[in-house]
Amino acid sequence: MRHRLRDPITGLLFVLPMLVLFLIFRFVPALGAAGMSLTNWNMGGDWSFVGGTNYAKLFDDPVFMGALRVTVVYAAIYVPLTVLVSLGTALLLNSVIFMKGLFRGMLFLPYVTSFVFAGVIWRWIYDFDGLINGLLAQVDLGPVGFLNDTSLVLPSLAVVSVWKGFGYSMLILFAGLKSIPASYLEAARVDGANAWHRFRSIVLPLLRPALFFVVVIETIGAFQTFDTIYVMTGGGPSRASYNLVNALYDQGFKNFDFGYAATLGIVLFFLVFIVSMIQRRLLDRSTS
Amino acid sequence: MTLTTSRPPAVTARGTATRPRRTGRQWPLTVLLALVSILTVSPFLVMLILALSPPRELTVPHQWPDSLTFDNLIQTLTSAGFVGWTLNSLIYAGVSVVIILLTASMAGYAFAKKRFPGRDALMWALLATVMVPFQAMLIPMFVMVSSLDGVDTFWGMIVPTLANSQAVFLMRQFIKDLPDELFEAAKVDGASEWRIYWQIVVPLTKPILATLGIFVFLWHWNDFLWPLVVAQSDELRTLTVGLTTLKGEEHPLSLVMASAVISVVPCLLVFFLLQRYLVNSIAMTGLK
Amino acid sequence: MRKVTKAGLAAALGVVLAGCGSGGADSGGKSTVTLWMYPVIDDQAKNKAFWDKVEKDFEAKNATIDVKIDMQPWEGRQEKVSTALVAKKGFDLVVLGPDQIPQYAKQGTIAPVDDVVAAAKSSYLPNALSSLSMDGKLYGVPIYQTITAPIFNKKVFADAGITKMPTTWEEVKADAPKLAAKKIPIFMYTGAPEVSLNLSFYPILWSYGGTVFAPDGKTVAFNGSEGVQSLQLLLDLQKLGGLPANAATLTNVVEGSPLTQGKVGFYHAAANVSAMQLGTAIGAENVAVGLPIEGTKRVAFGIPGGLLLAKHAKNPEAAKKFMEYIASPEVASGLAQESGYFPARTDAKVSDSSPTLAEFQKSLEFAFPGDAHLKARQVMAALSPQIQAALQGKKDAKTALDDAAKEANTLLAGS
Numbered sequence: 003m004r005h006r007l008r009d010p011i012t013g014l015l016f017v018l019p020m021l022v023l024f025l026i027f028r029f030v031p032a033l034g035a036a037g038m039s040l041t042n043w044n045m046g047g048d049w050s051f052v053g054g055t056n057y058a059k060l061f062d063d064p065v066f067m068g069a070l071r072v073t074v075v076y077a078a079i080y081v082p083l084t085v086l087v088s089l090g091t092a093l094l095l096n097s098v099i100f101m102k103g104l105f106r107g108m109l110f111l112p113y114v115t116s117f118v119f120a121g122v123i124w125r126w127i128y129d130f131d132g133l134i135n136g137l138l139a140q141v142d143l144g145p146v147g148f149l150n151d152t153s154l155v156l157p158s159l160a161v162v163s164v165w166k167g168f169g170y171s172m173l174i175l176f177a178g179l180k181s182i183p184a185s186y187l188e189a190a191r192v193d194g195a196n197a198w199h200r201f202r203s204i205v206l207p208l209l210r211p212a213l214f215f216v217v218v219i220e221t222i223g224a225f226q227t228f229d230t231i232y233v234m235t236g237g238g239p240s241r242a243s244y245n246l247v248n249a250l251y252d253q254g255f256k257n258f259d260f261g262y263a264a265t266l267g268i269v270l271f272f273l274v275f276i277v278s279m280i281q282r283r284l285l286d287r288s289t290s
Numbered sequence: 291m292t293l294t295t296s297r298p299p300a301v302t303a304r305g306t307a308t309r310p311r312r313t314g315r316q317w318p319l320t321v322l323l324a325l326v327s328i329l330t331v332s333p334f335l336v337m338l339i340l341a342l343s344p345p346r347e348l349t350v351p352h353q354w355p356d357s358l359t360f361d362n363l364i365q366t367l368t369s370a371g372f373v374g375w376t377l378n379s380l381i382y383a384g385v386s387v388v389i390i391l392l393t394a395s396m397a398g399y400a401f402a403k404k405r406f407p408g409r410d411a412l413m414w415a416l417l418a419t420v421m422v423p424f425q426a427m428l429i430p431m432f433v434m435v436s437s438l439d440g441v442d443t444f445w446g447m448i449v450p451t452l453a454n455s456q457a458v459f460l461m462r463q464f465i466k467d468l469p470d471e472l473f474e475a476a477k478v479d480g481a482s483e484w485r486i487y488w489q490i491v492v493p494l495t496k497p498i499l500a501t502l503g504i505f506v507f508l509w510h511w512n513d514f515l516w517p518l519v520v521a522q523s524d525e526l527r528t529l530t531v532g533l534t535t536l537k538g539e540e541h542p543l544s545l546v547m548a549s550a551v552i553s554v555v556p557c558l559l560v561f562f563l564l565q566r567y568l569v570n571s572i573a574m575t576g577l578k
Numbered sequence: 579m580r581k582v583t584k585a586g587l588a589a590a591l592g593v594v595l596a597g598c599g600s601g602g603a604d605s606g607g608k609s610t611v612t613l614w615m616y617p618v619i620d621d622q623a624k625n626k627a628f629w630d631k632v633e634k635d636f637e638a639k640n641a642t643i644d645v646k647i648d649m650q651p652w653e654g655r656q657e658k659v660s661t662a663l664v665a666k667k668g669f670d671l672v673v674l675g676p677d678q679i680p681q682y683a684k685q686g687t688i689a690p691v692d693d694v695v696a697a698a699k700s701s702y703l704p705n706a707l708s709s710l711s712m713d714g715k716l717y718g719v720p721i722y723q724t725i726t727a728p729i730f731n732k733k734v735f736a737d738a739g740i741t742k743m744p745t746t747w748e749e750v751k752a753d754a755p756k757l758a759a760k761k762i763p764i765f766m767y768t769g770a771p772e773v774s775l776n777l778s779f780y781p782i783l784w785s786y787g788g789t790v791f792a793p794d795g796k797t798v799a800f801n802g803s804e805g806v807q808s809l810q811l812l813l814d815l816q817k818l819g820g821l822p823a824n825a826a827t828l829t830n831v832v833e834g835s836p837l838t839q840g841k842v843g844f845y846h847a848a849a850n851v852s853a854m855q856l857g858t859a860i861g862a863e864n865v866a867v868g869l870p871i872e873g874t875k876r877v878a879f880g881i882p883g884g885l886l887l888a889k890h891a892k893n894p895e896a897a898k899k900f901m902e903y904i905a906s907p908e909v910a911s912g913l914a915q916e917s918g919y920f921p922a923r924t925d926a927k928v929s930d931s932s933p934t935l936a937e938f939q940k941s942l943e944f945a946f947p948g949d950a951h952l953k954a955r956q957v958m959a960a961l962s963p964q965i966q967a968a969l970q971g972k973k974d975a976k977t978a979l980d981d982a983a984k985e986a987n988t989l990l991a992g993s
Contacts, residue, residue, distance in 0.1 A: 011406075012404060017401065020393045020416070023453040024455070029415075031430035031433075031434050032430070044681075045664055045687060046684070094326070098320050100316065105323050108328070111331055116512070119547065122543065123333045130824050147827075174460065177464070180497055211466055215460055219459075222420055235770070238769075238826075239769075239970060240966045250426055255425075267425070270422075270426075274421040275418055278421070369623075432664070441668075442667070515654055518651070518658055531651060534651035537653075542855075
């Protein structure tokens, strides 16, 4: 009997420190935000419960509908792109021996830098007389308005975010690759499996926990992208890159309509939560 | 898995035994990696030149500056608050790294290997809290800290950031991979739960702990909004926040970039210090 | 279950919204006053020296008051001030522009300060006082005044054979083709949504006699004939090659802009810092500062910096004393001297001002702080994207403004 209880008790004890932190500094504030979405609080002393009014408002708000679309489209572009890039670079790092420490540091560098810098440099790269259009002009093409065109702005921003952020997922996938015993691969090689085969049947399955982590975290990040957009386009042109967090920020800290801002936050939460649960079903099957 | 897990005697995780066979494929991959790395890093040369350009003169990326100067860097390094801000940042980031590594790996271990009721639901509840955008949580979190009298204190700045579900999730994903037989064997030997955690889990997850350590340090070092609002007075100000208090409304870009260069340096130091641990992977122990 | 959920939410909300107001305790019989100042003096060393001296001088005269001046970053200003007001912690005094005053005043998080200026009311610029007021009460003591004016790159005009800088929008239109012939757009319009319309579209609207809001403030008026004329001007200029290709998404950061690269003729709403920046980039001899460009009249956007008193201040009387001191002629003239802004009162004199500054000073008589309205910013957020759409050829001037007006009027009706 004592032995059977050992697991649950120690498990809870090991989780306890984190759990207490979460209770006080995440769950209660999150409930507070949820509560706020049912009020008309504007930072002043007076506020009252307004029930679902804020939620009903969503349906008549064209700005919200646009922001919702931008959020989803952006995530659909960004997540696959960043997962591919970080997986590709992690695989490269894992198979190259020469100066790999240096290369790893170089590839990680963008993750370390500030958004202000990323904004300055990428605005120039995308500019009408910037780097890319300069190159295009050499072959009599362009100019292309990467940040000016309502249909190009989201892919363009996604590329900036990928450049800025892929180092993170790359390191995690790299750690995942490192924890695959070389003996497995060696054995497969002896058995005559080619590189693609080894990747499909050994690397990918064993990388699954790390890959799942990366997909979930990058998805959450994509839905909450703020800095890149704020610095690069401010949500323009014509709100073509204005996402839910942009809307939330404006409603809260510019208009002081914290009730409606919290509503947008809660909507975004459910959106991300549902997507994560779908990803869990699809990707985490082997481990659950 | 149909593959044999027996290990050829000469093979290590670094793949030394396989090197001769792979050299033929090494060069193209190395060249590719080098190209990608240089491409990724090239914007930083622009940043460096910007930081070394005389303020407000026309410079890169539009044209080469007429001269270079260290004045911007010196001006930033010698600003009145610099030493104090750096120390505050080191405390903010350092304390957080130590506590998060400990609590997150403990919790991650329990979520991965211990059986207790509601385990997975709890894990996802923790993860769900990052799905509420921070902009919506800012005011509730701030008021929470304020009602515990934590505004303008170190603990008020640090403790709420310790509730980090990404860290827990990451540790869980990697600990899950460790073979169960290890823990069974230790239990049979009569090892206490704490000893199992400290002497098996921690050493075996060193690469991922190092990765996480780098991330937690970076997140805190570059964090802006939270330390900005919680540390209200100058005594507790961190470097990222402090450097922005030097910025006038139309601040010369060269000075902004000088600040950016200076705050990147410690991040790179931490990265290169910790990155040697990334290599010592679980695979090397040959336990799998 | 629903009941439990509701009770839980209410409890959490109670914790979260209750706030609490401790701290700021008096130390040793002294009253403490905390001022959140922003780096209005561009040179960090001068900035620090100036405010250290203000603190010392004031404390020497007022032994019972302990003053603390905390320099805050411009970035994240909104979040920091808001969180402090919600939790009733942090500053007693803070510097803000007129556009935030209506909202904070309505919330009741800031206190009226009419008595601070009462003694010298006539010496303040009337515009500065009125723009910091709401419903007849003054909520900010003006401590400096900013002004904008057009800045020109004389060289590109000269290259196109023009020696007299345009002073009206008609002249701008007439000169546009000459510069366009040299592949130089004449006018740097900055349509990025993060640029305040006060520095892009509104000055043109005002110069044609238009207003953003109807007199009663219940609807917008920017889609009237003056508004259409203003936007049409931009579209006409665009057709003449008079706007940069990326005008719709350009920001007004002068450094590194087409202006400093010598690729555009002029910018109509620059601060004097921008003029100096332009001078460093293209040579001071190539920079001209003009009077506000005339449509039917001259209007220059310019706002006062206001010192606000938090409602939660522990020692309002001590805080008001300090406000009075900062707004006094000697501190105000010192601040103007160092910052390159102008004093907000006529009895504060600036001894030696640079030639550029003297040019900017001429625009001061046309200063207009923007249309004060509780929802001024939301209206901007509704209008900017529509102007972008017009500049990208997706809508004509009238349609774009009408669409924006429809959205803005819904916003105004909602409050």
